[in-house]
Amino acid sequence: MVKEKACIFISGTGTNLKFILKNSRDSNFPINIVLVISNNKKAFGISYAKKFSIPYKIIPYSRKKFEIIAMKELRDKKIKLICLAGFMKILSKNFVRNFKGKIINIHPSLLPKYKGLNTYKRALKDREKVTGCTVHYVDDKLDNGRSIIKKRVWILKDDNEVDLKKKVQKEEHRAYSEAIRKVYASI
Numbered sequence: 178m179v180k181e182k183a184c185i186f187i188s189g190t191g192t193n194l195k196f197i198l199k200n201s202r203d204s205n206f207p208i209n210i211v212l213v214i215s216n217n218k219k220a221f222g223i224s225y226a227k228k229f230s231i232p233y234k235i236i237p238y239s240r241k242k243f244e245i246i247a248m249k250e251l252r253d254k255k256i257k258l259i260c261l262a263g264f265m266k267i268l269s270k271n272f273v274r275n276f277k278g279k280i281i282n283i284h285p286s287l288l289p290k291y292k293g294l295n296t297y298k299r300a301l302k303d304r305e306k307v308t309g310c311t312v313h314y315v316d317d318k319l320d321n322g323r324s325i326i327k328k329r330v331w332i333l334k335d336d337n338e339v340d341l342k343k344k345v346q347k348e349e350h351r352a353y354s355e356a357i358r359k360v361y362a363s364i
């Protein structure tokens with residue numbers, strides 16, 4: 178199987194990155210992670226890139242400069258898929274258009290509910306019974322593109338934000354790789 182070249186953008190802890198890297202070692206996994214990009218030089222996730230011997234680039238600048246440098250890296254390395262995994266910058270319309278249909282993201286809610294930040298807090302405040310995560314294509318509006326996979330979790334009466342995050346992230350770690358397989362299964 179010829180694997181497509183992919184890049185993962187992170188800003189923080191990088192647990193989703195870790196699981197994608199693990200799964201990408203499988204010879205049947207459709208992508209090869211050839212680059213990790215972080216806009217945050219202190220992102221813990223960089224340690225996973227090191228552990229798995231994946232080249233990484235730290236681009237700690239404003240959006241404009243970030244995108245110019247990232248774009249060059251992505252073109253040079255012939256990247257065909259960008260996976261946003263806890264990446265906290267909002268990409269410009271121009272950048273998204275340049276990689277139309279080739280950027281995916283994971284979000285900790287059942288979109289279109291709870292776009293943006295503080296999703297656990299808001300779901301608890303609204304006394305939701307169910308929440309979860311969504312892997313979706315990125316378009317030029319925030320947390321808006323077509324959904325690829327959703328995973329649900331029950332919210333129990335005594336759950337707090339920490340409990341909920343733990344449950345949702347457990348699902349995220351399976352969801353992201355499943356979504357990547359699904360993206361390529363449909364091509």
Ligand code: GRF
Nearest residue numbers: 190191192193263283284285
């Ligand atoms: C995840 O919960 C994801 O849904 C959100 O940011 C978090 C990143 O976690 N976009 P990690 O850095 O992958 O551990």
